[in-house]
Amino acid sequence: EVQLAESGGGLVQPGGSLRLSCVTSGFTLATYWMTWVRQAPGKGLEWVANVKQDASEKYYVDSVRGRFTISRDNAKNSLYLQMNSLRAEDTAVYYCARARVRVIGVPYWYFDLWGRGILVAVSS
């Protein structure tokens, strides 16, 4: 079965760090771009970061650039999000998702497979 499973969330104080993991199964991780998307309580979806198949390219939303790092270990079928200098506004459910990318013609990036999500709460 094709699936994604996040872990590593929880309650952390402002300024603290947390590392999210996403274990994949049922497909070859090395052939896909991957992404993290978050959703603050009662709010909409916000894209956080993308990483290319070989990790040679990474993109981040401005609000997390310099604080968050996306990475992957294809041999372990895993995606990661290292989150440092956490702020209250980072409180959200974080989803890992598989990306489909087209770079020629009209470019697109969409997410065809999602994990269940993991809650990160930043509070003192």
Next chain:
Amino acid sequence: SYVLTQPPSVSVAPGQTARVTCGGNNIGRKSVHWYQQKPGQAPVLVVYDDSDRPSGIPERFSGSNSGNTATLTISRVEAGDEADYYCQVWDSSSDLCIFGGGTTLTVL
């Protein structure tokens, strides 16, 4: 940065047609994707690349995109279609993924 505008809510009676719009500057030149999210669940892709449907998504779900508006159309609406719907594009000028604010579909 690029902005996608969705109406906060849309209401429709069962069996009728619901249309959820997504506005953006020259969005017709971009590829638009739509996600359905039910309470407490992860999003599910329902339309990609303006009008294509992933396997397993009913034909009742369709999409179109032209000018400054993309539209998700749900025909013969059912109670189970109640959910939040989000449009999404990739803004290649900024290398950013953009989501619309979401639309809550209520089945009366």
